[in-house]
Amino acid sequence: MSETIRIQMMDEFVIYLNERQADHMVNKSKKGLALIEYLIANRGEPVSNRRLLSTFWNDENVTNPENALKTLISRVRTLLSQISPELGNCIVADRGAYHWQTLPGMTVDVYEIESIFEALSAAKVDNARRRELYRRLMELYTGDLLQNAEQNEWALARATALHNQYMSSVYSYIELLKSDEDWDQVACACRRALDVD
Numbered sequence: 001m002s003e004t005i006r007i008q009m010m011d012e013f014v015i016y017l018n019e020r021q022a023d024h025m026v027n028k029s030k031k032g033l034a035l036i037e038y039l040i041a042n043r044g045e046p047v048s049n050r051r052l053l054s055t056f057w058n059d060e061n062v063t064n065p066e067n068a069l070k071t072l073i074s075r076v077r078t079l080l081s082q083i084s085p086e087l088g089n090c091i092v093a094d095r096g097a098y099h100w101q102t103l104p105g106m107t108v109d110v111y112e113i114e115s116i117f118e119a120l121s122a123a124k125v126d127n128a129r130r131r132e133l134y135r136r137l138m139e140l141y142t143g144d145l146l147q148n149a150e151q152n153e154w155a156l157a158r159a160t161a162l163h164n165q166y167m168s169s170v171y172s173y174i175e176l177l178k179s180d181e182d183w184d185q186v187a188c189a190c191r192r193a194l195d196v197d
Contacts, residue, residue: 003084005103009110011143013037015083022083030150031056032076037146039091039100040108041155046097055154073098109140110162116140117165120172127176134173138192141166167197 008014013033015023026033038055039047049069056072057065073091081088092101102108116137119125125133145159146152152159170193177186 005084005087005106007040007106007108008142009037009040009108009145010113010141011146012148013146015087017084025082026076026079029075029079032072032079034149034152035072035076036080036091036100037149037152038154039098041110041145041158042099043111044099044101046094046099048097050096052098109142110145113137113140113162113166117169120169127180130176131173134169134176134189137166137169138173138189141196143196167193 004016004018006016006019008016013023013027013036014021015026026036035052035056038052049066052069053065057068062068073093077088077091079088080090086103090101090103090106092099102111116133120130120133120137144163146155147159149155170189174186174189177183177189
């Protein structure tokens with residue numbers, strides 16, 4: 001893959017192709033956009049058709065919901081392929097389910113944030129590496145998970161958990177900076193956290 005694809009899930013959903021926003025067509029389909037967000041949020045885990053149907057068509061009178069799902073998947077793949085030819089292949093059909101498959105070199109901010117939380121919880125991380133991880137976390141956490149998405153009720157529990165981990169990390173980062181008497185960075189971290197929160 002010669003193009004770089006970066007997906008932002010924090011604050012709002014955005015697909016960047018070579019650092020340019022490239023998701024204008026996808027954003028026109030609210031249900032299609034919500035489906036992409038949902039599959040990405042499940043981080044490669046197969047999501048059963050039944051679960052997708054109950055999430056996206058539970059309160060609608062659809063005569064053939066299975067067909068509606070297949071049609072939506074097909075349309076979304078087409079829209080993604082218009083952004084980048086390989087991107088449509090990210091929605092993979094399993095037996096009675098679908099999952100999101102991240103392409104080599106593709107980055108997803110929520111995945112990186114979760115990896116940072118995991119790395120920070122490791123006991124054997126020196127302070128220099130810890131500072132580097134905190135700085136990266138502050139760059140990536142631009143808002144809560146899909147806080148500006150229209151159909152994001154399913155994301156609220158995860159968004160709350162991520163927010164709590166973020167705030168805990170901010171306090172730990174500030175304590176680390178205070179122990180190093182790096183007052184300028186303390187002020188920057190506080191300002192950044194206030195902007196996000």
